[in-house]
Amino acid sequence: MEQSALKPALHLLTVWRIRLLLAALAPSFLSAYFLPWQGILWWCLTAGWVLGFLYFYIAYYPIKLRKLAYSGNEHCLIIHCGVVYTRVKAIPYTSIQYASLFSTPLERLFGICSLAVSMAGARVYMPGLTRNQAKGLQEQLVHKSEGASA
């Protein structure tokens, strides 16, 4: 962690995009089923969800993935993230209580998972890690937090 930064796997973008696709089904179904075909309301709702979909598909998620990176120094774990706001989250190793692995069916399909790092009063997620990366990071974090609090 000290010497190299960890970038999330590219599959994460695919997972996010599939999730977005599934989420887009709801407004498309609503506009098709409940609103009069090509009426003004239909146009407004369709334009709204199509624009939203394109914004997230083309701009938001690629930028989010590009800016997401995990690294660390001798004092803390550092997470770079944010799209509109550029964020740096620093978590001192002393405050880490435990780290656990999470994976949704979609994530499992693409062989990735998330690492949730729990502190007293806060929790951060590190998505887009391969299982081996997450396991290794989990061990490192536990080791470092024990070393820091000893």
Add this chain to the structure above:
Amino acid sequence: MNKPLPFSRTHPIAIFFYLYRFLYLLLFPLLRGVVSVLTGGLLDWLAGAWMDILIILLMVGLAVLKWSIFQYSFNKNGLNYTEGIFFRQEGFIPMKRICTLSTQQPFWMVPLKIKKLRVDTLALSPNKADLILYLSSAAADQIMALRRRPSLKYPGKNGGSVKAECRPRLLDIVFLSLFTSNSFIGILFISAFISQSGKILGNHLSEFLISVLSNLARQLTGGLAPLSALLTFAFRLPPIATGIAMVLLGGWLIAFLLTLLQTQKLHTSRTKNALHIKGGVLVRKEYSIYMRDLSFIDVRQSLMTRCFRLYSVFLSAIGTGKERSDISALIPFSSRKRCEAQLRLLLPEYVLTPRMLRPNGGAIMKFLIDPLWPCILVPVLTFLGSWLLPMWGELIRFAGLMLSFPAFWFLGVRLMDFLSSGLSRSGDYYTMRYSNLYYLHTVVFSREHIALVNVRQSILQRGDNKCDLVVSTRSEGSNTHHIRNLDWDPTLALFDAVDPIPFYLKPSWFDALNRFFKTTIMKKKPSS
């Protein structure tokens, strides 16, 4: 004290508190009653009354069983306990893990010689104590004394000898109550009191209380006729506004008295590794907090107290501030000199250091933009409202005036925040100065109590490389401290959060443009 004490039961009064947990069983008699009313079978209901009696007996039986099964043994190593009727639990909470051990004794428990002992650790709900025990006063005092024992091995030798003591003056506590009470809490208290009394003792009492209060209000209006007349005529307030003002004033008075009674007789003492706080009149409270579990101290000021240069110090620790009656003020109200002297005595580790990082002058609008909207909109809407609805003009003008006060007050607070906010570090201790709504905070915490440092930069802040800093401190719930518009790089450096390989931080187009500028335009200059 080394060998574990025999297990003992809590005070039998606990049975009444356990009864609460089985109140849902009353649903069955209630349902039976409703069915009987709907079908009109009074005799059938009477014939089946044995079932209701059985259910009540079951409730009492379960409460007694729960009390009988709950047993504890407390020694200097920790608390052993067994509980649960169906799901039996045998637990041990090490003394090291108990962050706050506190006792409470409301006035009605004094003649019964009972105290409520609260055990709090970092785990479980942030809003509820991990374990509550109703004990005889002697047993509770004996347990509290365990934390003060000089022979206590953890966390250090002689951890129990008193190093410093502090008893604030009555005037300081009166000032604290005066400035921190707000009428809304008072009104909430009255309404909760009436509704709860209705629930507990039936609607008759509730109706009686309401009628008594109505009469009192009528008499007060009569008695306070000059005040009412002053508000109505001198300030040209409509009667409804006078009524609201009187209710707010009454609510504030009640809140003031409650705060005063909660904090009266405050006594704080410091041993090597723990802080002991005692106080309260209506509810007597005692807390023992390990220093390592003290999240932060908060020097809190309102706009008015900032103008009078008065300071009050609050503390945040795991297990404190969970109930409204909890004491959280360490130093109620003092001048700067006295406050610093008392802090040096009680908490010498927590030193307020001067600002190292502060927002730049150009960031003033970032501070003022939030209160500026209501400051502009409220007068404009008031003017428009009274112009469009002249019939309601008087009331609209009054409402506008009342709404303008908090808006301009907020503006004042933010202006003060802009002038005073900042960040500093001295050794392992950080001092953050910021505002949250109507209060100005100066918070001091140690490095080991930081849970998460969140540094964020908006698009507008990228130009001059500024950022907002949000620090979450370690506690059961979330406690965040937010400073606006600090320099990005020194902020990261101050929290040791500088990334060794920040190659992904800068956008590639920026790098490309920069490279292009340096390699082409800058290189061409000398040759031309």
